[in-house]
Every structure is written in structure tokens, then in C-alpha cells.
Amino acid sequence: MDRHCIGIVGGLGPYAGLDLVQKVFDHTRAIHDQDHVRLMLHSFPSDIPVRPEFLLGLTDVNPGHAIGEVMAGLVRAGADIVGMPCNTAHSPRILDVALERLQAEGAPVRFVHIIDAAVDEVRHLAKPGARIGLMGTVATLQTRLYQDALEAADFVPVVLDSEGCQQVQEAISNDGFGIKASSSPVTPKARGILLEAARRLAETGIDVLLLGCTEIPLALDESEYFGIPAVDATTALARDLVRAYDPARLR
């Protein structure tokens, strides 16, 4: 019997967790129920303080502690592969604290990193020196999570001006029309803002569009925009999770 188990830190937000689970299933070769991977989603949104507020210095409460507890619970329940569909929470100031808690469980476990997965996917689509248009939360962009990783891989990250970034943030988190407030379905306004941001990035002459926030693919789920191939970090993570489970299962 298959003894691996993928554990997903959900709730960041809840629909991003669901989207990752769907993408893990969609990228698994399966005909019968029994062909699918063993997987747990633990979605405890009310346990985990908001991430941007901490990264932007508006609170001292590091959400990494609560995230680490969720990770530890997944391992205690049997997970040996862990993924977290939230780019912002991969900021080292949060993730390092969470992974320290995870390691304290003392169980063998592999953490699959969403930024690494997304940059690997970019490598399959573009050559060194390529310009990578980047969409994400203000906190993800300000902490340079993707910029540093892309530069280390010899890519040139391209971001919108601060007004453009703020509009993307609103599409994600506005209490009225934002994706977190209305994920199913996403509002036309949120989708429109994100499409406009993608168009503006495309106009700067990028080679790949990187959707570096797990809320964005809830609104933008096509494989290219304005002729530019898109990398969705959630799909990249899903594929790396299936690979970690069993490369032969990857569809």
C-alpha cells in the first residue's frame, strides 16, 4: 500500500488551498479512485494571523508560529510531503519560523517550496536573460521573494509601478470585489483589474507572465495572456508535489 502522504497547509486563503488540491488531482494519472495520491488539506484560516500586516511592519505577531503548528499537525497525521499555497507566507521571516516548528516534530518530511517550483517552471519556458513579468501581493513584491529568486536564475524580473501593484492588491483583498471576499465566482471587476495588469506587463515586452499569488489563478486560469505564456505558481507547486510523491504519477 502507498504510504506517502501530501499535506497541504490550507486557509491562506481557503480557496487557494482548494485550488491546489484540484491541481494535484488534475495533474495525477488516474482512472480509478485508488490511483489518486494520498493527500490531506488542513484549512484553519482563523488560526493564522494575516501575513501582509506582519511583513509590512503593522503587527509583531509572526504568522509563522501558527503556520508551523498546522504543518506539525499535518506531519502528526501522517504527511511526509508538505506544501503551502501562499507565496507571501514563503517570505523567510515567516517560513523560517514555520519550518523550525515543523522540524521540531522530528519526523522525516520534505517541504516543497512554491517559489522554487514556479521559477523551475519559468526555466522550462524561457532562456537566461528573459524578462519575467511578475504579479503578486504588495508584501510579496516588497520582500523581493520572486525578484531575488528570478535574478539568481539569470532572469530579469519586471513589476508594475506602485499604483499598478496596489490595484493588483485590491483585486486580491478588497472587502467588496476582491478575490478573497468573492472567490466562487470571482467578480468581473477583480478579473478585469488583473487582466489590465497582465496587459500592461505584456506591453513592456516580457517573455513569461508569472502569477505569483495563489489567489490570482482563481481569476486567471488560461495558459497565456496577450500572447505571453503564463506560469501559475499553484500549478507549479501541484506538479512538484506529485513529483515528490511519485514522478510516475505525474500527468
Add this chain to the structure above:
Amino acid sequence: MDRHCIGIVGGLGPYAGLDLVQKVFDHTRAIHDQDHVRLMLHSFPSDIPVRPEFLLGLTDVNPGHAIGEVMAGLVRAGADIVGMPCNTAHSPRILDVALERLQAEGAPVRFVHIIDAAVDEVRHLAKPGARIGLMGTVATLQTRLYQDALEAADFVPVVLDSEGCQQVQEAISNDGFGIKASSSPVTPKARGILLEAARRLAETGIDVLLLGCTEIPLALDESEYFGIPAVDATTALARDLVRAYDPARLR
């Protein structure tokens, strides 16, 4: 902090588990991540033997034992409300074994029953004596799970002839075009068979169409067919799970 937690027995099949999680989220009043319920999905399809084979007498291995282990794991991980998106597995010969294992954990836990949830939903749509068209797996129909529950509630269950039931079964489990083999997207052939079954039931003069298999709403997700209101057992279970968590959260 909110301490309730919904535990979902997934993997029966995997996409039905995902569909239930989505419906729990969709039926929760929430603007921020933190407004959503605490929820776990444990999807261990390879742990759980196929259900129809047992109910139809083709094997002695009762899947209730493995299902009970999943339920017990959910409770150990913190769940105090448990639901299972698989109608067939609610057959007493399977469910009683699973619930016995669940109770052996000795923790306070509420099991929310999908058949009860669906029949309650029918009560909101139809008066006593109404004719309820029933679609489900051959095993669910042969064990009379829904027929007995509907008759106890003074409804008249209506099922297709055995050829019609067998076609619905094929739409669910055919290795080529069935929903279990291709859930995302469902094949047009599977959807077409289910629509034809719904049409034939509608022609017999039913008052409500009951989708009594959690794979079916992956293909049929409208609120009515051929002018007949449809009750989807997964949505009914999702709403009862949110009610059990906190009635004020129900959207």
C-alpha cells in the same frame, strides 16, 4: 478562537471530496480568510476498498474498517464534526462498522449523515406524497438507502428501469468516459447520459430530482432540470456541516 473543526472523509472519490469542500466554503458567510470554517479533508483513496463490490457481494472486504480509520484520524487531528461525501458508503453494512471505529476514539464527535441531509432538503421543496426521482449508483439503489428514507418521510421514490440505472452507473464508473476516470472536465458522454436519465425521470411526472451520488453533481450542477428542481446530496451535506459548525455562518 473558533475551536470547532469539520473533518471530511475524502477519496470516495477524490473529486467528490473536493466538491464538498468547495460547497462548504461557498455556503459560508465570509469576507476575510479568517471568516471561513476550520476544515480538514483527508483523501486516502488507496486505503479504501471499492464500496459497490462489497455491497453487491463480490468481495468480503468491508470498506467500513478503512473508512473508520480515516474518521478516527480526523478526530485525532481535531475534528468534532465529520461528513463523508459518498452516498454508497452510507449503507448501514459499511457505515455502522465505520461509526463503531469512530466512537472507539472516545472523543465527542457529530457525524452528519448525507442521506438525512438530502431528504431534509427534499422536504423544503416538496409536500408529503410527492414523487422524487432518484439517481445514484446501482449499489445505492439496490440497498434502498434513499428509497427507505424517502418513504419514511412520506415521499414516493421513482427510479429508472434496470437498463437506465446501469447507464447511470456507466456514466459514473466507466474506465473510459466515466466521471471517476475523467472528472475535470467531465466528458460530454457522461454528462449526456446523466441528462438523458434526468429527462426520462422528469417525463414520469416527478416533483423533485434527487442526485444521490456525489459524482453526479460534478457533471450536473444546475438547480433544475427539465423544469424539475434538483437536490444535490453534496450541497445538502455541505449546508448541514456549516449548520453543525455554526448556524450563523450559513450563507
